[in-house]
Amino acid sequence: MAIRSLLQLKHLGARVFSTAAKEPAKGLLMGTGRGRATSFLRAGDLGVPAAWTNMVCLRFPALGIRNGSTLALGEEEQKTGVQTGSTGFPADGSGNKAIFSYWNITPARVTKDDGTSWKWSCFRPIDSYNANLSIDLKKHHQPRSFVDKLAYRTIKALRYPTDLFFQKRYGCRAMMLETVAAIPGVAAGILLHLRSLRRFEHSGGWIKALLEEAENERMHLMTFMEVSQPKWYERALVFSVQGIFFNAYLLTYLISPKLAHRAVGYLEEEAIHSYTEFLNELDKGTIENVPAPAIAIDYWRLPPNSTLRDVVVAVRADEAHHRDVNHFASDIHNQGYELRETAAPLGYH
Numbered sequence: 001m002a003i004r005s006l007l008q009l010k011h012l013g014a015r016v017f018s019t020a021a022k023e024p025a026k027g028l029l030m031g032t033g034r035g036r037a038t039s040f041l042r043a044g045d046l047g048v049p050a051a052w053t054n055m056v057c058l059r060f061p062a063l064g065i066r067n068g069s070t071l072a073l074g075e076e077e078q079k080t081g082v083q084t085g086s087t088g089f090p091a092d093g094s095g096n097k098a099i100f101s102y103w104n105i106t107p108a109r110v111t112k113d114d115g116t117s118w119k120w121s122c123f124r125p126i127d128s129y130n131a132n133l134s135i136d137l138k139k140h141h142q143p144r145s146f147v148d149k150l151a152y153r154t155i156k157a158l159r160y161p162t163d164l165f166f167q168k169r170y171g172c173r174a175m176m177l178e179t180v181a182a183i184p185g186v187a188a189g190i191l192l193h194l195r196s197l198r199r200f201e202h203s204g205g206w207i208k209a210l211l212e213e214a215e216n217e218r219m220h221l222m223t224f225m226e227v228s229q230p231k232w233y234e235r236a237l238v239f240s241v242q243g244i245f246f247n248a249y250l251l252t253y254l255i256s257p258k259l260a261h262r263a264v265g266y267l268e269e270e271a272i273h274s275y276t277e278f279l280n281e282l283d284k285g286t287i288e289n290v291p292a293p294a295i296a297i298d299y300w301r302l303p304p305n306s307t308l309r310d311v312v313v314a315v316r317a318d319e320a321h322h323r324d325v326n327h328f329a330s331d332i333h334n335q336g337y338e339l340r341e342t343a344a345p346l347g348y349h
């Protein structure tokens with residue numbers, strides 16, 4: 001056992017130090033840039049034993065590699081005489097890529113269906129989709145059990161302060177609520193992931209489904225950010241609400257996933273209602289129907305001349321899908337099953 005640990009440590013050591021120059025720990029001590037190898041103090045110069053500097057590097061391997069790579073870059077430049085820009089291409093415009101570092105791995109070039117280049121690094125064409133607008137927006141789960149009623153009344157009670165705070169500022173309201181909407185999927189996804197590891201069992205696809213939902217909600221936020229910017233006190237509110245809501249939801253999920261999913265199901269019903277009001281205001285002209293943000297056009301594969309109204313319609317359809325997924329998850333628990341026993345509705349949007 002001890003021998004294996006030593007071998008693992010040896011392997012780790014090689015990885016930590018191999019991309020850097022032979023004495024990368026010095027870069028850590030000095031925080032130096034490229035080409036300053038000769039100005040480094042040795043560990044002994046600082047009165048620090050060499051073993052300590054190595055330990056620092058092992059404790060912060062990422063820092064060591066970044067500094068080490070930068071140092072290696074300086075050496076490479078000295079060796080080849082080629083000045084490279086931040087992208088790793090020579091500044092002379094020759095286009096020949098200098099191999100100097102594992103930092104900044106260049107992603108494959110992605111194009112749209114029409115051959116033009118894809119401008120988003122946060123999602124790919126494979127993540128984009130046509131929103132299913134035919135979904136029933138009026139479906140409502142009638143609360144019957146104690147858990148259902150608790151979830152329903154909690155969400156209804158939360159609506160009052162929300163209405164009071166935002167009034168008819170639907171753009172701002174959408175943006176702010178989307179900062180919260182992704183939290184349930186993240187929290188539940190984390191817990192199911194840990195359970196899968198802990199119990200050596202499959203998840204039935206629910207980890208992916210819930211994280212997909214969280215990512216979809218985050219894309220709603222990335223979209224509404226383009227049409228509304230938060231004020232400083234709204235940012236402060238998001239900061240506080242995130243801390244409280246994440247922990248509250250995590251705890252609720254640990255105690256009763258049935259309650260947690262049911263509450264999200266009702267939250268999504270409220271979201272559908274809010275987006276319907278948003279659309280009413282757009283139709284009345286009290287909110288300007290501006291052109292759709294470019295990110296929304298690519299994410300929902302909308303026509304190039306789409307407007308904010310088209311975006312809100314797509315987002316509302318997404319919320320209806322989240323409603324179904326979460327009520328379904330709660331029903332599974334209500335029937336006495338675990339989520340993993342029923343296949344998750346992956347790609348349901």
Ligand SMILES: [Fe+2]
Nearest residue numbers: 178181217220
């Ligand atoms: Fe959303």
Ligand SMILES: [Fe+2]
Nearest residue numbers: 181268319322
């Ligand atoms: Fe949602």
